[in-house]
Amino acid sequence: MQLPNEIFIPEIVRLVNEGRQVQFTPTGASMRPFIEGGVDNVTLVKPADLQVGDIVLAEIQQQHYVLHRIYAIEGDALTLMGDGNLIGTEHCTRAQVLAKVVAIHSPKGRNKPLTRAWLWRHLKYARRILLKIYRHTCI
Numbered sequence: 001m002q003l004p005n006e007i008f009i010p011e012i013v014r015l016v017n018e019g020r021q022v023q024f025t026p027t028g029a030s031m032r033p034f035i036e037g038g039v040d041n042v043t044l045v046k047p048a049d050l051q052v053g054d055i056v057l058a059e060i061q062q063q064h065y066v067l068h069r070i071y072a073i074e075g076d077a078l079t080l081m082g083d084g085n086l087i088g089t090e091h092c093t094r095a096q097v098l099a100k101v102v103a104i105h106s107p108k109g110r111n112k113p114l115t116r117a118w119l120w121r122h123l124k125y126a127r128r129i130l131l132k133i134y135r136h137t138c139i
Helices: 005-017 118-122 124-138
Strands: 022-024 041-045 055-061 064-074 077-081 090-093 097-105
Touching (some): 005 022, 055 077, 055 090
Antiparallel strands (some): 022 041, 064 077, 077 090
16 A cells, blocks of 8 residues: 555654664665665665765655765755656755665675766766666566
8 A cells, every 4th residue: 555645644654763773665666776676675864974976865856755876966956856857956955865875785695886977977977878777687
């Protein structure tokens, strides 16, 4: 059963603010190839010491949430982008970051490496080809 974000996300925020770890299965393809939506699980914690490369759950607009990677930090302003996105970024403040991913779990019971994906971020213009290869060989 899939709950609507307006119910599900506030509960995640409540739990991580209590200091708990929360695990859930994100949907969508915006974090491919590092997180496969509807397949992989992520573990979230209360956000602290945010850095470029971290994957965060953020509220971009009222009740519009994304699970994307931090691409740039300038003071309080963050630029986010999904690893599977070819163009387009989101912008938010540190206060709009609701949780931080600390683990990615595959359905085979293994933890995927929680990489900062430095190389992937710098291959932004080659992603179209790399993601096409990934979709045809890995999915």
